[in-house]
Amino acid sequence: xxxxxxxxxxxxxxxxxSCKNEKKDTEQTIEETVTVKEEVTDNVExxxxxxxxxxxxxxxxxxxxxxxxxxxxxxxxxxGLTEGMHAIHIHEKADCxxxxxxxxxxxxxPTAEPHGKWGAEExxxxxxxxNFMADSDGKGSITFTTDQWCLGCxxxxxxxxxxxxxxxxxxxDFTTQPTGAAGGRVSCTGIxx
Numbered sequence: 001x002x003x004x005x006x007x008x009x010x011x012x013x014x015x016x017x018s019c020k021n022e023k024k025d026t027e028q029t030i031e032e033t034v035t036v037k038e039e040v041t042d043n044v045e046x047x048x049x050x051x052x053x054x055x056x057x058x059x060x061x062x063x064x065x066x067x068x069x070x071x072x073x074x075x076x077x078x079x080g081l082t083e084g085m086h087a088i089h090i091h092e093k094a095d096c097x098x099x100x101x102x103x104x105x106x107x108x109x110p111t112a113e114p115h116g117k118w119g120a121e122e123x124x125x126x127x128x129x130x131n132f133m134a135d136s137d138g139k140g141s142i143t144f145t146t147d148q149w150c151l152g153c154x155x156x157x158x159x160x161x162x163x164x165x166x167x168x169x170x171x172x173d174f175t176t177q178p179t180g181a182a183g184g185r186v187s188c189t190g191i192x193x
Contacts, residue, residue, distance in 0.1 A: 044068045045068075089168070
């Protein structure tokens with residue numbers, strides 16, 4: 001009789017422990033599902049691309065676009081640059097096939113404005129991001145946020161998909177038409193759907 005009672009007690013303990021572990025697994029699954037739903041309902045989209053060297057340079061890096069709450073933030077991090085100021089623009093075509101990067105066309109300018117500094121009353125291209133500084137190690141970065149861009153919204157005056165990011169050898173002077181006299185194209189990435 002004692003053997004049966006010990007066996008029965010062992011079975012009850014094993015069953016109870018199993019149910020508790022099953023409950024924990026279920027709770028974890030529910031928490032993970034909620035996290036995924038939060039990411040979906042937050043409506044955040046992130047795309048990232050590698051920059052490739054052009055024009056005989058060794059400039060590489062990454063460009064990340066994050067769309068959230070009606071705005072797009074671009075973060076570009078580069079290395080292999082010459083020390084000093086460099087321009088960065090969005091160009092018309094996501095085609096980095098040519099060795100000099102010119103296969104990307106001119107600056108993205110869907111509203112047919114003159115070239116200029118972002119936000120200038122006289123006008124600016126939607127691709128006129130601006131300048132950033134590279135340090136003595138050849139590293140540079142820029143963060144830019146605007147509600148004038150979107151990722152895949154279909155609005156031809158805002159949608160940056162199908163365009164390219166170009167890093168230039170020099171500084172954008174914000175006045176020379178239509179390029180800002182920013183020099184050669186030293187790095188390129190296509191923003192492809």
